[in-house]
Amino acid sequence: MRLMQSTTYLLQRRTFRLFTTIKPKRSKNTTYNLSRRENSGSSESINTKAKQLGTSQVVFPFISDIDKVSQTDETLRLIFDDEDFWNYFTSRSRTLAALEYSTSLSARKFTGLFRNPELATPQGFHLEAEKALRRVKLLVNRITNANTEKELRKVVKNMDRLSDTLCSVIDTAEFIRSSHPDPKFAQAANWAYGYLCSYMNSLNTNTELYQVLKRVLSTPSITSQFSSEEFQVANTFFHDFEKSGIHLPSSDREQFVHLSDKIITLGRQFTQILLQKRINRINVDVSLLEGLHPGLNKDTKGNITSLSTKAWEAQMILKSVKDEGVRKKMYIAANSATKEQIILLEDLLKTRAELAKLVGMESYSHAFLIDKMVKNPEHVQTFLRTLSDHHRPKALADLRLLQEAKQLYTESETLPTVYAWDRYFYAERIKFSSLTQPVTSISPYFSVGSVIQGLSRLFSRLYGISFEPAEIMPGEVWHDDVRKLEVIDEQEGKVGTIYCDLFSRNGKLQNAAHYTVRCSRRVDDDDGVGDIPSGVDITEMGELSNSDHGVKVNGRAGRYQLPVIVLTCDFMKPKGRQYPSLLNWVEVETLFHEMGHAMHCKFNCLLFIEI
Numbered sequence: 234m235r236l237m238q239s240t241t242y243l244l245q246r247r248t249f250r251l252f253t254t255i256k257p258k259r260s261k262n263t264t265y266n267l268s269r270r271e272n273s274g275s276s277e278s279i280n281t282k283a284k285q286l287g288t289s290q291v292v293f294p295f296i297s298d299i300d301k302v303s304q305t306d307e308t309l310r311l312i313f314d315d316e317d318f319w320n321y322f323t324s325r326s327r328t329l330a331a332l333e334y335s336t337s338l339s340a341r342k343f344t345g346l347f348r349n350p351e352l353a354t355p356q357g358f359h360l361e362a363e364k365a366l367r368r369v370k371l372l373v374n375r376i377t378n379a380n381t382e383k384e385l386r387k388v389v390k391n392m393d394r395l396s397d398t399l400c401s402v403i404d405t406a407e408f409i410r411s412s413h414p415d416p417k418f419a420q421a422a423n424w425a426y427g428y429l430c431s432y433m434n435s436l437n438t439n440t441e442l443y444q445v446l447k448r449v450l451s452t453p454s455i456t457s458q459f460s461s462e463e464f465q466v467a468n469t470f471f472h473d474f475e476k477s478g479i480h481l482p483s484s485d486r487e488q489f490v491h492l493s494d495k496i497i498t499l500g501r502q503f504t505q506i507l508l509q510k511r512i513n514r515i516n517v518d519v520s521l522l523e524g525l526h527p528g529l530n531k532d533t534k535g536n537i538t539s540l541s542t543k544a545w546e547a548q549m550i551l552k553s554v555k556d557e558g559v560r561k562k563m564y565i566a567a568n569s570a571t572k573e574q575i576i577l578l579e580d581l582l583k584t585r586a587e588l589a590k591l592v593g594m595e596s597y598s599h600a601f602l603i604d605k606m607v608k609n610p611e612h613v614q615t616f617l618r619t620l621s622d623h624h625r626p627k628a629l630a631d632l633r634l635l636q637e638a639k640q641l642y643t644e645s646e647t648l649p650t651v652y653a654w655d656r657y658f659y660a661e662r663i664k665f666s667s668l669t670q671p672v673t674s675i676s677p678y679f680s681v682g683s684v685i686q687g688l689s690r691l692f693s694r695l696y697g698i699s700f701e702p703a704e705i706m707p708g709e710v711w712h713d714d715v716r717k718l719e720v721i722d723e724q725e726g727k728v729g730t731i732y733c734d735l736f737s738r739n740g741k742l743q744n745a746a747h748y749t750v751r752c753s754r755r756v757d758d759d760d761g762v763g764d765i766p767s768g769v770d771i772t773e774m775g776e777l778s779n780s781d782h783g784v785k786v787n788g789r790a791g792r793y794q795l796p797v798i799v800l801t802c803d804f805m806k807p808k809g810r811q812y813p814s815l816l817n818w819v820e821v822e823t824l825f826h827e828m829g830h831a832m833h834c835k836f837n838c839l840l841f842i843e844i
Contacts, residue, residue, distance in 0.1 A: 314682030
C-alpha cells in the first residue's frame, strides 16, 4: 500500500535483489509412512528429540555452539511437523503468559499483535489509527509548506514516510480484519482500515501535494542530488497522482474519492460474507453414498444423510461417491452463491466501471493494469490465448483419458460427456486403475515441515538466506497454530520476519495468500522533529505515531525498519508426532508460490518502502 496509490487499485510493492553467493549445506531427507503416518527417521520420544537438539536450541534464543546450522535446520522441520515438539518449543512463552496473567491488571505487560503493545486489545486499532492520522497531517502540512531548497530536498523522503505511517496501520488492519478469530479484533481492524483508506484516497487528489512534487521534479538542482532509488520513488508518486485524476475539476476529484471509498466498503462487505453459501448442507439417501470417504463427518437420520458443503467435505464427496447425481448435487451446492453476494459483486463491478470512466479509462482493467508489466487487458487476453493454444493438445489428451475412464466405468458404448462434477472422481479412478501406470504417492516426502526446511536450504544455496524458528510471545499472534520464522542473511544478519499461518481451522479463509504487514525502509534519517511547526505545543496535539527505531544491518549505513510478512494456507493440521501434515503436489506448489511472494519482499533492506 502506498500514499499516492489509490486503495482502489491495490497495487503490490516490488523489491528486487541479486545474489551470487552459493552456500553449501548438508542435506537430510525425512519421509513419512502413509499407512501409519510416522516419521521413518524420528521414532524417539519428544524428550529424547529435544535433548539431541540441545535445550538451548529448543528454547529461545536457540543458540548452540555445536552444529548450530544443522540443529536449526531440524528444529525448523519439527515445529511444523510434530505438534508435541511445537508444544515443548513454545513452553517458555506459555510460562511467561502464566506469569503475566498471575499479576494484577495494572502491572501486566502485553506483547500485542506483531509485538505492537497497542494491539494487545481491539481498542488499540482505534488508537493506532488516530496516532497515524495526527502524524500524517503534520507531514502533509510540512510538505505543502516546503519552500526552502533544504525542505524541498526532503519532500520525497517525507512522502515515503507519510505512506509508511498510513500503511503500517492499514496493512496490519487489512490482514487482521479477515483473519483474526475474535470478532472484536476483526471489527476494530475493519474500522481502522476503512478510516485510513478514506483519508488516503483524499490525499491522492490533493493538488497542493501534487504541485510541490511537480516543483521538486522540475528543479535540476534538487533532482541532480537524487539517488536512482529516490528518483524512482518520486516518479511513482507523480504517476499515482495522475492516475487518481489530479487534473480533473474539483467536483470530479471529490467524486473520485467518493467512488474509491465506496469500492473499499463494497470489497470489505464482500470479503466478510465470502464463506457464505446459499446451500450449506445437502440431504442424500444413504443408499446413494457408496464409496463415501470413511473419515467424512455426516449426520444420518433414518435413510437420509446430511452432508456439509464446505470445501474439504465437498472435495471428498466429488472424489469418492460413485453416484453421479450425488456428485452433481454437491458440486452445485458447494459453488452456490447467496443473493447478497451477487448484489454486492454487481455493485462493486459497476462502481469500478464508473471510476474508470471518471478518469478517462476505457475500463477498470485498463486503469488497474496501466503501470503493471502487462500494461493493458488486450495484452492479458493475448497472453491467455497463447497459453490456451499451447496447452490445448495436452488438455484434450487429459480430457480423453477422463472420457475413457467414464466410458469404462459406466459401460457406455460411446465416449460420454465429462462434467465438472466428474473430474475428481474419474481422475482418482485413472490414478489407481490399469489405464495408466500405478502412481506412487509423493506426500510422504512432503510434510509441511520438510517443505519449509527444503525452502530454507534452497534459499540458502541461491541467495545466502535461510529461516530460523523464532519465539512467539504471549499476545503476539492471532492463533496458537501460527509459527514465526526469522529470515537470516549470511552477510547482513536478520533481514525480516515471516509469520506462517498454514493450518486449517473453522472460520479461517480457505484460500492461500500472503500479506505485507510492514515494508523495509531506512529510518534513522527521518527527521521527525522537523514535522512539528515552530510555536506548536506538542503536548496539546495528542500522541503521535513514531517511526520504528530500526536495527543496524551488517555492511549498511544507517538503521532499517525490517519487513514483516504473513503467509496463510489451509493445510491439514498435524496431530501429534505420528501424524504430520502431508502435502499433495498442488499444495507443495502453493507453498512455494506464497513463499516466493514473501522472499520478493525480503531480499533487501531498502531506503524507501516504494521501491
